[in-house]
Amino acid sequence: MKKLDQETNSLKNLRIADLELFITAARLKSLGKAAKLHYLSQSAASAVIQRVEFAFGRLLCKHEKRQFKLTKEGELLLPKAESWLKNLKEIVAKKEKAPIRVATTQALARVLIPSAIVLDKIELKLMRPDHAYRSLLQGESDVAICLDNALWEGVTAEELGITSFQLYSANKNAKHDPVLIPEDQMEVLSFQQKWQEFHNAPLPIKSRLPSWSLIYDICKDSKEIGFLPCFLTLRSNLFPVSDQPKASKYRILALYRNPEITIEKRLKALFKVWKLIFTN
Structure with a gap:
């Protein structure tokens, strides 16, 4: 050398x-x-x-x-x-079993965390996907749950399921009224482009809100139309709006890197449960 x-x-x-x-x-x-x-x-x-x-x-x-x-x-x-x-x-590390540190968005957390806390000790960190990825690389989280809408380098990725994004409403016969969408994200921009091509007109927007979860909460208790990931609508009274572009699909990924053997075994157990959520 x-x-x-x-x-x-x-x-x-x-x-x-x-x-x-x-x-x-x-x-x-x-x-x-x-x-x-x-x-x-x-x-x-x-x-x-x-x-x-x-x-x-x-x-x-x-x-x-x-x-x-x-x-x-x-x-x-x-x-x-x-x-x-x-x-x-x-x-x-402390002798006491340390919690698994999960970094993800609020929308994914409300679907994944209820089953996780039944199975294991969880420390939840709510943040944007890019921040979740950064916390993983810096050793501040054990696993980051993100969509495959960015290049996640230097980590191992395990697919938990597939999700898509569409317009939903509690009204089965909802018309193309102005919709609720989150602030500009890649999924939103892609859908707006598809809508323009499909209807030869821009997507009518009623309001831009800061999170998928807030849009979901509003839509399930009203007649509003919201742009949502399907994983939030699995067990709700929301229905896809008719006459809209074909949904774009994304993989839901669990990102992790070189965990201790004990943590890795616990992560694998969580992944198994989480995969069932998106397959049922």
Whole structure:
């Protein structure tokens, strides 16, 4: 292995956060993305990588602007560093069974969490999908539940089910009145485009609301029409509105990364239960 030209390299100045940044950058193959996820500037992240290299006395990456590539020494260190961090977390973990930290949206939580808390100890974190993904990469969550509407890199993804998005109403004979939709999201923009092509007219919008759950609560207790994911309507009195574009389908994914063996077994048990929700 090629050593750095430094006589005083030592592990004593290496922080766990430094090693976590190195691992994140290696997984994502991007120091810029890793810096953003760890709330660091590009220059601060570069300084961290240099500190890791000096600590181990090895050149661990090729310092290129566009891509973070490991050297042979870096490739050898990566699995050892991941294993060491994993073992460290197991050592410092409390003897008491820690809750599984689930990060997801409010809409998915109201469908998945009731069955989860019956099965296991859960710590729920409600947040946007991109924030849930970031919390997973930073070790703040054990699993993030998201749709496959973005590129989730550096994690393992397990499909829990399929969902689609359509207009729903408690009124079986609902007409094309102005609808309730969430604030601009990819699913909303896609549906608006399809509506324009299908009816040769823009989608009539009554109000933009901040969450799927709020739209669902309003629609189930009124005659309003709302744009909703079908997983929220499975056990309700809401019906698809007629004469609308074909629904776009998305996979519901459980994202996780290198959990301790005990947590992994508990996650698999949760996944099994959650899959039943979307297949029944």
